[in-house]
Amino acid sequence: MKGRSILLRAALPAVFVLLPVAFAQNNPAIAQATYKVEDGSKVDPNTLLGWRTWRALDCERCHGAQQQGLVGPSLVDAFKTLDKNEFHRTVFGGRVDKGMPDFSSSQMMQKNWENLYAYLKGRSDGQIKPGDLQAIDAK
Structure with a gap:
């Protein structure tokens, strides 16, 4: 024994x-969400796709142009604790009772939800500044 x-x-x-x-x-x-950022506004190609998804799906109408929250919650605050699984459940199931639509029929969201997560995580981490982004290799 x-x-x-x-x-x-x-x-x-x-x-x-x-x-x-x-x-x-x-x-x-x-x-961890993977994103690369330089100078606060130059990001890797996937994170740039996430930002473009944010813009194309007009997420700012509820969450604010700087993700600060309007009728929807602040994503800068939410992404301090929100993990990828919960984010996936939210965008692909919605929270209809709270006004969050279900984006499961969006081809753009299906292709880019992880890129969007990375962009929003970078914003929450304070590494990506609000405003327009460009590719790291852009001149």
Whole structure:
């Protein structure tokens, strides 16, 4: 019995080291939003697509031009805790009782929801400034 206890204790640190890594890799809610930004307004191509999705779907009519909130909540504040899974559920199911439409029929949203998430996360993190964006490699 004592030998098993020692073996278990020896194995536990390895399990605890490996478990969080495997869990994060298999759980998109844990994965970080990936965006690259320079000078606050130059972003990587995917994040630029996210911003263009924001503009094309006119999200600012409810969430404000700077994502500060109007009739809809501030996304700058919400993205401090909102994970990718909850964002996906919200844009593809809506919150009709609160006025948030369901965007599941939008081809643009289907193709770019992760890019939109990255853009909004960058805004919430304070790395992307409000206003027009351009590609990092743009002159």
